[in-house]
Amino acid sequence: MTLSVAVSGASGYAGGEILRLLAAHPDIRITTVTAHSNAGDALVQHQPHLRSLAHLTLQPTTPDVLAGHDVVFLALPHGQSGQYTDALADTPLVIDAGADHRLTSPAAWDAFYGGAFHEPWTYGVPELLVGAGGAKQRDALVGASRIAAPGCNASTVALSLAPGVAAGVIDPSDIVSVLAVGPSGAGKSLKTTLLASEILGSANPYAVGGTHRHIPEIQQALAAAAPAAADVRISFTPVLVPMARGILATSTAPIVDGATDAEIRAAWEDAYGSETFVQLLPEGQFPRTADVLGANTALVGLAIDRPAGRVVVVTAVDNLVKGTAGAAIQSMNIALGLPEATGLTVNGVAP
Numbered sequence: 001m002t003l004s005v006a007v008s009g010a011s012g013y014a015g016g017e018i019l020r021l022l023a024a025h026p027d028i029r030i031t032t033v034t035a036h037s038n039a040g041d042a043l044v045q046h047q048p049h050l051r052s053l054a055h056l057t058l059q060p061t062t063p064d065v066l067a068g069h070d071v072v073f074l075a076l077p078h079g080q081s082g083q084y085t086d087a088l089a090d091t092p093l094v095i096d097a098g099a100d101h102r103l104t105s106p107a108a109w110d111a112f113y114g115g116a117f118h119e120p121w122t123y124g125v126p127e128l129l130v131g132a133g134g135a136k137q138r139d140a141l142v143g144a145s146r147i148a149a150p151g152c153n154a155s156t157v158a159l160s161l162a163p164g165v166a167a168g169v170i171d172p173s174d175i176v177s178v179l180a181v182g183p184s185g186a187g188k189s190l191k192t193t194l195l196a197s198e199i200l201g202s203a204n205p206y207a208v209g210g211t212h213r214h215i216p217e218i219q220q221a222l223a224a225a226a227p228a229a230a231d232v233r234i235s236f237t238p239v240l241v242p243m244a245r246g247i248l249a250t251s252t253a254p255i256v257d258g259a260t261d262a263e264i265r266a267a268w269e270d271a272y273g274s275e276t277f278v279q280l281l282p283e284g285q286f287p288r289t290a291d292v293l294g295a296n297t298a299l300v301g302l303a304i305d306r307p308a309g310r311v312v313v314v315t316a317v318d319n320l321v322k323g324t325a326g327a328a329i330q331s332m333n334i335a336l337g338l339p340e341a342t343g344l345t346v347n348g349v350a351p
């Protein structure tokens with residue numbers, strides 16, 4: 001089986017990473033790549049690392065150009081994807097890397113994004129626990145035809161804490177997450193705050209005080225992980241640091257009265273012990289972003305801080321792989337009944 005694929009936003013970071021991974025996927029033929037202001041250029045003019053795709057030219061992103069493929073990836077600025085939904089009604093599988101189809105609450109969309117609300121699609125984080133009994137989001141992805149790939153920070157924090165929420169050993173109403181993030185998470189378009197002269201040699205906080213757009217996505221995911229209706233509240237602070245890719249998320253939450261150390265650790269071991277791409281590190285070990293670059297891997301370190309009465313979870317991902325393109329392709333594999341790890345690797349690039 002060879003599936004024809006179109007990738008929109010192919011001149012950008014997320015689209016480029018989707019293409020890099022798909023280029024090594026044995027069941028995929030990349031037939032169409034599209035862009036906006038750079039349409040008409042050779043793909044390699046904007047993605048010079050994608051040598052095996054040097055024959056492709058960026059086409060304009062229009063419904064006609066995207067139609068007629070087995071799979072379409074949308075990697076566009078938020079607010080742009082929704083307009084293609086109707087035009088792609090006959091496309092068997094559409095995967096959106098943007099935010100347009102992630103949120104189930106119109107009120108949350110209005111509060112954090114604004115503009116037209118589009119219906120939620122199946123959330124593309126297979127390892128995420130959903131409710132009691134160990135069920136995972138993977139089950140919902142089987143046979144899915146419309147998939148919303150996650151926000152990179154959102155899925156990192158949700159994967160960090162979902163085991164404790166699902167097991168009832170942490171209190172989700174008092175979560176604090178501070179993230180070191182690389183500027184590729186903000187995309188390729190020019191912004192003064194992302195200039196090398198603003199970033200190199202500095203750590204720059206942004207969206208401080210409950211304004212980051214990934215907050216409702218985290219609340220939605222952790223509420224779904226909880227065994228009963230839960231009040232999920234999070235103080236979320238990202239800090240831009242001088243690394244092109246990567247997220248190091250440090251998340252803490254209060255330990256529920258009576259939960260033992262063994263019960264707490266077992267929650268994470270049970271959730272991720274059999275997973276390939278989300279790995280709990282041995283006790284006392286914590287991840288580095290350097291170890292997940294280029295990999296579809298989330299490395300999770302868990303500490304139980306008894307004096308503070310909180311769990312501390314440190315998780316490293318590559319925002320462009322496990323945070324976006326890898327999650328999208330892993331979800332695609334599940335939806336299509338392909339082996340889940342096809343085209344993906346757990347191994348990072350080092351040094």
Ligand SMILES: NC(=O)c1ccc[n+]([C@@H]2O[C@H](COP(=O)([O-])OP(=O)(O)OC[C@H]3O[C@@H](n4cnc5c(N)ncnc54)[C@H](OP(=O)(O)O)[C@@H]3O)[C@@H](O)[C@H]2O)c1
Pocket residue numbers: 008009010011012013014015034035036037038039061075076077078080097098099150151152184185186187188189319320323324
């Ligand atoms: N970067 C990440 O780590 C990451 C992680 C998770 C999710 N995402 C999501 O992925 C999406 C793309 O992000 P990105 O980081 O790849 O951004 P980006 O590097 O700025 O790329 C944006 C892409 O969209 C195209 N584009 C811009 N305006 C458009 C329009 N009006 N209509 C059609 N295409 C348009 C651009 O084409 P031209 O270059 O030709 O103008 C470019 O190919 C966003 O929704 C983002 O939230 C990104």
